[in-house]
Amino acid sequence: GENVEQHPSTLSVQEGDSAVIKCTYSDSASNYFPWYKQELGKRPQLIIDIRSNVGEKKDQRIAVTLNKTAKHFSLHITETQPEDSAVYFCAATPTGTASKLTFGTGTRLQVTL
Amino acid sequence: NAGVTQTPKFQVLKTGQSMTLQCAQDMNHEYMSWYRQDPGMGLRLIHYSVGAGITDQGEVPNGYNVSRSTTEDFPLRLLSAAPSQTSVYFCASSYSGAGSYEQYFGPGTRLTVT
Numbered sequence: 736g737e738n739v740e741q742h743p744s745t746l747s748v749q750e751g752d753s754a755v756i757k758c759t760y761s762d763s764a765s766n767y768f769p770w771y772k773q774e775l776g777k778r779p780q781l782i783i784d785i786r787s788n789v790g791e792k793k794d795q796r797i798a799v800t801l802n803k804t805a806k807h808f809s810l811h812i813t814e815t816q817p818e819d820s821a822v823y824f825c826a827a828t829p830t831g832t833a834s835k836l837t838f839g840t841g842t843r844l845q846v847t848l
Numbered sequence: 849n850a851g852v853t854q855t856p857k858f859q860v861l862k863t864g865q866s867m868t869l870q871c872a873q874d875m876n877h878e879y880m881s882w883y884r885q886d887p888g889m890g891l892r893l894i895h896y897s898v899g900a901g902i903t904d905q906g907e908v909p910n911g912y913n914v915s916r917s918t919t920e921d922f923p924l925r926l927l928s929a930a931p932s933q934t935s936v937y938f939c940a941s942s943y944s945g946a947g948s949y950e951q952y953f954g955p956g957t958r959l960t961v962t
Binding site for chain 1: 879880881883888889890891892893896897898906907938940942949950951953954955956
């Protein structure tokens with residue numbers, strides 16, 4: 736089955752700096768890669784996703800890049816703000832099985848003033 | 849739309865007791881899943897369903913049963929609770945059509961087994 740590794744486990748940045756979180760996956764059949772944000776005590780919520788037919792996708796301050804050859808994908812947050820503080824999870828799945836995501840172990844991002 | 853709802857929000861069980869975690873969605877999603885979340889381990893798939901009457905095991909299915917008699921409901925049953933099942937449980941649903949794969953999560957059930 737799929738195995739997703741995520742690094743770093745914790746990340747502290749100053750407000751306004753950029754943050755990068757990296758994930759690798761093992762199953763070459765995976766072609767859907769979402770990123771979820773989870774605030775303390777809340778449910779995970781999708782912030783951005785990418786499919787294997789594109790290499791990069793942006794949504795305002797958030798971007799995701801995908802390298803299918805190397806089997807890794809990354810989340811980039813620019814101009815970080817205190818409200819970006821949360822736990823971020825990457826995940827992977829073949830799109831034919833969108834109900835069975837394999838998640839990374841999460842990155843706790845802290846944005847300090 | 850209420851989205852994905854879960855009950856109860858909190859539950860304490862004694863070892864050996866059984867219970868059912870309820871999950872319902874009103875978005876007419878075909879796909880539904882159950883995950884457990886433990887500190888430092890992300891979310892792990894317990895069971896999933898691609899439609900009414902169809903279920904399959906995920907990564908950590910032992911000790912749990914599911915059924916899917918309707919599109920809306922996907923209950924998770926703990927047969928004989930064990931302390932190792934102390935966790936936060938999330939139900940999720942997603943559309944099965946091409947072009948949209950987002951999973952919508954419920955608010956979670958925090959379960960403690962003593």
